[in-house]
Amino acid sequence: MLSDSPTVEPAREKQWVIIWRIPKQEPIRFIQASKEDLFALKLVAEDIDYNDAVRVNQVSIGDVDRIIYQAVKRGILLSPPSKIRRNPAIFSSKTPVPEEFLSAGVFSIQWHITNACDLNCKHCYDRSRRSELNFDDGLRILDDLYVFCKERFVRGNVCFTGGNPFLYPQFTRLYREAHERGFGLSILANPVLREKIQEILDICPPHFFQISLEGLRRHNDYIRGAGHYERSLEFLRLLKQMGVCSSVMLTLTRDNLDQIIPLAGELVGLTDSFTFNRLSQVGEGAKLELPDKNAYTAFLIKYAQAAKQNEILYYKDNLLNILRYKNGENLFDGCTGFGCGAAFNFITVLPDGQAHACRKFPSLIGNVFTQKIADIYDSPIAQKYRNGCKACNTCPIRHACGGCMAISNSFGLDIYSHKDPHCFMHSSKISI
Secondary structure (H helix, E strand, O other), rough: OOOOOOOOOOOOOOOOOEEEOOOOOOOOOOEEEHHHHHHHEEEEEEEEHHHHOOOHHHHOHHHHHHHHHHHHHHOOOOOOOOOOOOOOHHOOOEEEEEEHOOOEEEEEEEOOOOOOOOOOOOOOOOOOOOOOHHHHHHHHHHHHHHHHHHHHOEEEEEEEEHHHHHHHHOHHHHHHHHHHHHOOOEOOOOOOOOHHHHHHHHOOOOOOOEEOOOHOOOOOOOOHOOHHHHHHHHHHHHHHHOOEEEEEEEOOOOOOHHHHHHHHHHHOOOOOEEEEEEEEEEEEEHHHHOOOHHHHHHHHHHHHHHHHOOOOOOOOOOHHHHHHHHHHOOOOOOOOOOOEEOOEEEEEEOOOOEEEEEOOOEEEEEEOOOOOOHHHHOHHHHHHHHHHHHHHOOOHHHOOOOOOOHHHHHHHOOOOOOOOOOOOOOOOOOOO
């Protein structure tokens, strides 16, 4: 030690250390325990009722769930396996299905809490006048979702959308209630004022805030209204300034196919991710056109090439997995993490309580005002959507693809027996 170095006297301090081993696994683990770790252990070891823990510690049920989840994630606690699990029997391909494509750890509702909207887009899927969501009904839905997720051993996620969810008079209250139940939160909306975002941030930052653009400035403003493009870019800058993760979604049509990659170039530095969904020809969308199969295949090849150079380009469309398979690359997780996850790891809920398998086309499976989410999920019609298209079952990438039932519906096909009309799995000489 150098002579001018200060003398450091060690201080005696009590610390807790957790030492454990997961059964049948090595090695023995140990960590310095945090207050949250000890709380999680006490809660489980002493079988303390959650409601008592909330009352005594003056926290929300969501806070307790988050502590338990982190303890499970660190391996301190064990959790029963998820009951949101695919039936492997639907995959008749000889290719083994990876476990991560069979069992979901998160269940989501995409919740259209209002149909009120400040835009008048030319491809809008639903302009119907649905009854406004009653706030108390909204609380009952959140409570029912909480019970469903607990019983199925999954984490819950709520994606708030509309219309524009910020036009629902009690959106901030509903957002807070969802947070206090421990749900993951995200928002699909239109650009709003800074103070509206701050109200949300004061509760909990969303996992992401998604807005939509439909092409470069001229085409976008034709679809979404004059000035929308510039407002959207300014809003993305605002989100970045406020530290909110942002995403941009585009509805792909025959008319904007060639604008997607150039638009991605303009969005670099403004958003965290950019991707697309193919147009579903329902509602106002029935007036627009989709590209034909050859044009769409050629586009996907260009998109995959561009994604290697532009890090914000995100893979979502299931058919991109065909390219990856043909090139011997690892498959990505598909549209919702399980190829098509309609009525599997998510459902859509509308303001009047209607529950649909997918937001992109009419796929009614029940009503959350009159039925429990568990009963809707376990219903034969939900199972039918979950099983998807029988024509895909022998495909070696069925688990990560399954095409898009909304596109089959757009072409007037039987969604349960006819595969996605854009599928090019059996086309030769496809590579990137």
